[in-house]
Amino acid sequence: MHTQLVQMLAIKKPQQGIPWRRVLRVMIAVGLPLAIALFRGEFLPAVYGAVAGFYTMFVDNGGNTSERITVMMYMTVGMLLAGIAGVAGHYVQGAPLAFLLAFAVFTGWLQGAGNSVEMMSKYWLIAFLFGDSAPHLSPLAGTYLLIGGMSGIFSVLLDRCLFRAPEQKNGPMLFEAMSRILRRSHNNSIFAFYFAAKVVLAYLIGYGLGLERAYWVPLTVVLVTVYDNKLTIDRMVQRLFGSILGALLGWGMLYFFKAEWQLAAMVVVLAAITPIFLERNYWLAVIPITALVMVLLDFGGEHHSLVRARVENTIIACVLSGMGTLLFIRLQPNYFDPRPKKKLKRIQHDEPL
Numbered sequence: 001m002h003t004q005l006v007q008m009l010a011i012k013k014p015q016q017g018i019p020w021r022r023v024l025r026v027m028i029a030v031g032l033p034l035a036i037a038l039f040r041g042e043f044l045p046a047v048y049g050a051v052a053g054f055y056t057m058f059v060d061n062g063g064n065t066s067e068r069i070t071v072m073m074y075m076t077v078g079m080l081l082a083g084i085a086g087v088a089g090h091y092v093q094g095a096p097l098a099f100l101l102a103f104a105v106f107t108g109w110l111q112g113a114g115n116s117v118e119m120m121s122k123y124w125l126i127a128f129l130f131g132d133s134a135p136h137l138s139p140l141a142g143t144y145l146l147i148g149g150m151s152g153i154f155s156v157l158l159d160r161c162l163f164r165a166p167e168q169k170n171g172p173m174l175f176e177a178m179s180r181i182l183r184r185s186h187n188n189s190i191f192a193f194y195f196a197a198k199v200v201l202a203y204l205i206g207y208g209l210g211l212e213r214a215y216w217v218p219l220t221v222v223l224v225t226v227y228d229n230k231l232t233i234d235r236m237v238q239r240l241f242g243s244i245l246g247a248l249l250g251w252g253m254l255y256f257f258k259a260e261w262q263l264a265a266m267v268v269v270l271a272a273i274t275p276i277f278l279e280r281n282y283w284l285a286v287i288p289i290t291a292l293v294m295v296l297l298d299f300g301g302e303h304h305s306l307v308r309a310r311v312e313n314t315i316i317a318c319v320l321s322g323m324g325t326l327l328f329i330r331l332q333p334n335y336f337d338p339r340p341k342k343k344l345k346r347i348q349h350d351e352p353l
Helices: 002-009 020-040 043-059 065-091 095-110 115-133 139-163 174-182 189-208 216-224 229-256 260-278 282-297 303-331 338-350
Strands: none
Touching: 002 229, 020 043, 020 139, 020 260, 043 065, 043 115, 043 139, 043 260, 043 282, 065 095, 065 115, 065 139, 065 174, 095 115, 095 189, 095 216, 115 174, 115 216, 189 216, 189 303, 216 229, 216 303, 229 260, 229 282, 229 303, 260 282, 282 303
C-alpha cells in the first residue's frame, strides 16, 4: 500500500523538457479574455472565458492544425449550448436532472475514445453544471466563453506562425476517436450508465445535503472517473491530495491579492505552470488547476468557507467515486479486457433464441 502511494505521488522527470509552446498557448488563451474584460471593466463574466481558454489546452494534443482548431470549436460551442441548457433547465420542473442524465450518459459513452474527445465531452458536462449552479448568469458569460474558445484557436494559429511547424502530436484526436468508436466490440452502454449513475448520485447528494458549491461534487466525480479502474483509483487519490494543496494556494491568493488585475495576473501564472506540472505528475497539476478555478469562479467570496467547501466536496466526491469504482470492478471485473467480451459475444451468437 505504501509503495503504491509513493508511486502515485512520485514526481517524474519530463522526457522532452519544459513544453514552452504549450505554456505560451495557454497563457494567451487564458490571458486574452481577461485582458478584454479588464479593459471593459467587467471582470466577473470573463471568468468563464478564461476557463474555456484554459480547457482548450486539454483537448489539444498537437498534430494537424485544422483538426486542432476543429476540436476547439466543438468544445466551445458544446460548452455554450450545455451552459444554456443548465440555465434554461430551471424554467421546467425536472429538466435539470433530465439534462444531467442525458449529458452524463453521452459523456460516459464517449469515454475510451481518446483523451481529446473524452475531455471535450467532460467539459460539456461541466459547462452544464456551471450553468445549472447559476440560473441568473449574465448573458455576457456566454459571450466571454466564446471569446475564450476563440483565444485558444488564436493561440494555435500564432504558435504555428512563430514556430513554422505544427507541434508534435502527443495523443489521439478526432479522427482516431472516430476510428476507436467504430472498432468497438461493444456499445459501451454499461460504462455509460455506470458513469451517469455516479454523476447523478453525486449531484443529488451534493444538493440534497445543501453543500456550499454543491456542483463541485459531481464535477469532481466527472474528472476523476476515467476509462480504467486502476487509473480511476489513482486519479481519486491524486485529485484529493492536489485539491487540498490547491485550495490552500487559492485561498492565499484571494487573501493577499485584491485588485482585479492582480487576480488576472495570478490566473495567467497558474495557467502557465499547469502544463509544466502536468508533465511531472497529475496531482502536481491539480494544485494550480484548483487554485485557478477558485480564483476565477469564487472571486469575491468568503475565502475561509471556500477552502472548507472545496476540501469537503472533494472528499465526498472521491469517496463516492471510489465506492462506485470498487462496485464496478466487482460486477464487471473483465470489462476493460477485450478478450472475454469477444468470447462472450461468440457464445451469445451461437445460443438458440
